[in-house]
Amino acid sequence: xxxxxxxxxxxxxxxxxxxxxxxxxxxxxxxxxxxxxxxxxxxxxxxxxxxxxxxxxxxxxxxxxxxxxxxxxxxxxxxx
Amino acid sequence: xxxxxxxxxxxxxxxxxxxxxxxxxxxxxxxxxxxxxxxxxxxxxxxxxxxxxxxxxxxxxxxxxxxxxxxxxxxxxxxxxxxxxxxxxxxxxxxxxxxxxxxxxxxxxxxxxxxxxxxxxxxxxxxxxxxxxxxxxxxxxxxxxxxxxxxxxxx
Numbered sequence: 605x606x607x608x609x610x611x612x613x614x615x616x617x618x619x620x621x622x623x624x625x626x627x628x629x630x631x632x633x634x635x636x637x638x639x640x641x642x643x644x645x646x647x648x649x650x651x652x653x654x655x656x657x658x659x660x661x662x663x664x665x666x667x668x669x670x671x672x673x674x675x676x677x678x679x680x681x682x683x684x
Numbered sequence: 685x686x687x688x689x690x691x692x693x694x695x696x697x698x699x700x701x702x703x704x705x706x707x708x709x710x711x712x713x714x715x716x717x718x719x720x721x722x723x724x725x726x727x728x729x730x731x732x733x734x735x736x737x738x739x740x741x742x743x744x745x746x747x748x749x750x751x752x753x754x755x756x757x758x759x760x761x762x763x764x765x766x767x768x769x770x771x772x773x774x775x776x777x778x779x780x781x782x783x784x785x786x787x788x789x790x791x792x793x794x795x796x797x798x799x800x801x802x803x804x805x806x807x808x809x810x811x812x813x814x815x816x817x818x819x820x821x822x823x824x825x826x827x828x829x830x831x832x833x834x835x836x837x838x839x
Contacts, residue, residue, distance in 0.1 A: 606710040606833050607708070608833070610836070615696065619699070635837050636779045639773035642782065646786065649779045649786065650786065650791070657710060662704070680786065
């Protein structure tokens with residue numbers, strides 16, 4: 605079973621890294637986004653899932669480039 | 685706000701974990717993978733016992749959450765972060781509905797039958813219980829379900 609961790613406190617990821625780590629620059633208690641913001645939540649979740657294919661180094665931390673409401677999130681369900 | 689400050693202070697007081705970071709290769713294509721969520725945000729079924737907030741060491745027990753659960757049947761017990769947003773929409777800490785949508789669209793193979801709600805902010809005696817008992821039990825039950833990938837999220 606492979607694992608990925610999504611966190612909002614970077615210091616925790618640095619001190620106790622999971623095999624794959626995503627840092628979301630979001631508020632504590634809103635790791636996947638805002639209430640009702642389905643596209644934002646799906647985008648962050650999909651980022652976590654695609655890390656399984658892209659991360660090859662144990663303990664690596666990916667910094668998500670999001671800026672909360674100022675980012676236009678790409679819906680993983682939208683057709684390219 | 686008080687609660688984020690508290691959690692950041694908790695992070696600052698953590699010891700750095702030494703040793704090798706474990707690694708399991710991701711060998712299954714995402715489109716065929718069974719995916720489970722494990723949250724430390726204190727999510728559990730309304731019908732299940734609440735986490736014990738009276739123990740200063742936290743509560744290392746965990747709750748099994750069915751993959752078919754309705755969000756209306758979930759609640760949160762966790763005094764160490766502000767879960768007002770998650771009380772409105774549990775998907776902000778436990779995005780099970782989003783996972784189902786990705787499965788319905790064929791982006792993942794499937795939603796695991798069982799997911800896990802636990803608590804963060806665990807220290808000392810409860811931390812030892814988490815490592816010795818709860819974490820292996822969680823891994824065992826997800827393994828029994830044939831889960832390929834797990835998305836972990838603290839509060």
